Each structure stands twice: as C-alpha cells, then as structure tokens.
Amino acid sequence: MAILEAIDIIKQYKRAGHTVTALNRASITVNEGEFVAITGVSGSGKSTFINICAGLDTPNAGSVMLGGRMITSLYGDELTKYRGKTVGFVFQSHKLIPHLTAYENILLPLNAADRKLENHEERFKLLVDSLGIRDRLSHLPSELSGGQAQRVAIARALIHYPRILFADEPTGNLDRKSADEVVDLMVQLRDSLKQTMVVVTHDPKTAERADRIYNMEDGFLIEQRKR
Numbered sequence: 001m002a003i004l005e006a007i008d009i010i011k012q013y014k015r016a017g018h019t020v021t022a023l024n025r026a027s028i029t030v031n032e033g034e035f036v037a038i039t040g041v042s043g044s045g046k047s048t049f050i051n052i053c054a055g056l057d058t059p060n061a062g063s064v065m066l067g068g069r070m071i072t073s074l075y076g077d078e079l080t081k082y083r084g085k086t087v088g089f090v091f092q093s094h095k096l097i098p099h100l101t102a103y104e105n106i107l108l109p110l111n112a113a114d115r116k117l118e119n120h121e122e123r124f125k126l127l128v129d130s131l132g133i134r135d136r137l138s139h140l141p142s143e144l145s146g147g148q149a150q151r152v153a154i155a156r157a158l159i160h161y162p163r164i165l166f167a168d169e170p171t172g173n174l175d176r177k178s179a180d181e182v183v184d185l186m187v188q189l190r191d192s193l194k195q196t197m198v199v200v201t202h203d204p205k206t207a208e209r210a211d212r213i214y215n216m217e218d219g220f221l222i223e224q225r226k227r
C-alpha cells in the first residue's frame with residue numbers, strides 16, 4: 001500500500017527577475033515498509049522534493065498524499081500537527097539542540113506528538129539499544145562523534161512512531177566507516193520496525209542498500225533499474 005504518493009510536483013523560485021524551475025513534474029510512490037533512495041547531482045532538486053513530500057515546504061503545483069491525507073491541502077496548525085505525528089526527519093547535519101543531552105534530544109518530539117509517558121519507555125529502549133547509544137545518553141551533542149550524533153538524531157526522528165522517515169544526506173558529513181555503520185543501522189531498523197524510509201544520498205553504496213532508487217534529473221524523478 002502506498003504511504004506516500006507525490007504527483008507532478010512543480011516548484012519554482014523567482015530569483016533576480018527570472019524564474020528557476022527546481023522541480024518539474026516530479027512524482028514518486030513509496031509503499032509501506034519500503035526503503036527508497038533518491039540520488040542526483042547537486043542542485044537537481046532532491047532536498048526541495050523531500051521537503052515538499054514531508055510537508056516542510058509547499059509546491060506551486062502537484063499533490064502529495066502522505067499516510068492517507070492530501071497534505072498539499074492542509075495548512076497552518078493542521079499541517080504542523082499532522083506532519084509532527086506522521087513524519088520523522090533526519091538532516092545532513094544532525095541539528096541536535098546543543099545545550100540538551102542526547103537523552104533530552106531524543107525525547108523532544110514527544111511533547112509535540114502528545115503521547116502518554118508510559119508508552120515511550122519501551123520505544124526509547126528499543127531505539128537506544130538498536131542504535132548503540134545507551135552509553136552516550138548523558139552526553140551533549142558536542143561530546144559525541146559525528147556518527148554517534150547522527151544515531152541520536154535517528155532515534156529522535158523515530159521516537160514518536162512516525163509512519164515515514166525522511167533523511168536528507170544522513171551520511172553526508174561522515175567518514176566511510178561511520179557512514180556504513182549508520183546505513184547498516186537504518187537498514188536494520190527498516191527490517192525490525194518495518195520502518196518506511198526515503199533517503200536522499202550522493203553515496204552509491206547507500207543507494208545500493210535501498211529497495212528502489214530514483215534519480216533526480218532536471219527536477220524530474222526517474223526510477224532506476226537495480227542491478
């Protein structure tokens with residue numbers, strides 16, 4: 001079943017008097033439990049596209065169905081609330097709050113999602129143990145390695161049981177070894193939690209782990225044949 005269906009997304013930016021078309025009828029379908037990778041050269045529109053799919057940005061035309069709702073018809077608080085409970089997001093830079101510990105960072109999305117405390121404990125333990133960060137929970141982000149910080153960011157993105165995880169270059173700032181570890185963990189979480197994920201990546205090794213790969217070419221997505 002499709003959890004994400006974006007159809008004919010168009011996004012244009014006006015810059016210095018002329019129009020830049022970042023997305024030109026880009027479409028994607030992601031089924032529940034799938035790991036889909038999006039590749040493409042710098043500036044091809046990957047970030048713009050997943051931001052729109054996640055409800056962080058709005059298109060000029062086209063529609064996004066996410067988790068059964070047409071999010072391109074939602075606005076303001078209604079969109080924020082729906083996005084908060086439906087989506088997890090991981091960025092290239094971990095974007096952890098610097099003055100909060102790893103533990104506090106992971107729990108951040110829960111307030112927004114308004115869940116009961118007793119439901120969190122099991123999920124928290126599962127994520128922390130799966131991601132191997134149990135002994136790092138009292139650390140501040142500045143006291144974590146790049147790979148550890150990104151693993152904390154993944155736990156934070158998943159703590160509230162989002163139906164879909166979006167990641168924009170999650171391994172882009174990591175060395176080869178840490179990048180491989182993070183991707184291994186993401187694949188394991190996809191398997192154990194049946195977590196749907198859409199990952200933007202420059203890294204062919206990361207893309208190769210996905211079930212399906214789309215390439216962004218001139219603002220248009222083309223599904224690649226897997227080897």
Ligand SMILES: Nc1ncnc2c1ncn2[C@@H]1O[C@H](COP(=O)(O)OP(=O)(O)OP(=O)(O)O)[C@@H](O)[C@H]1O
Pocket residue numbers: 013014015020021022040041042043044045046047048049
């Ligand atoms: N806020 C903005 N204002 C104007 N132009 C923008 C804006 N955001 C993106 N663009 C333009 O849209 C195009 C797509 O950008 P986008 O960041 O989505 O590409 P990308 O594929 O994610 O690139 P990268 O691999 O470098 O992250 C680029 O030409 C970019 O300059």
Ligand SMILES: [Mg+2]
Pocket residue numbers: 046047048168
């Ligand atoms: Mg980008």
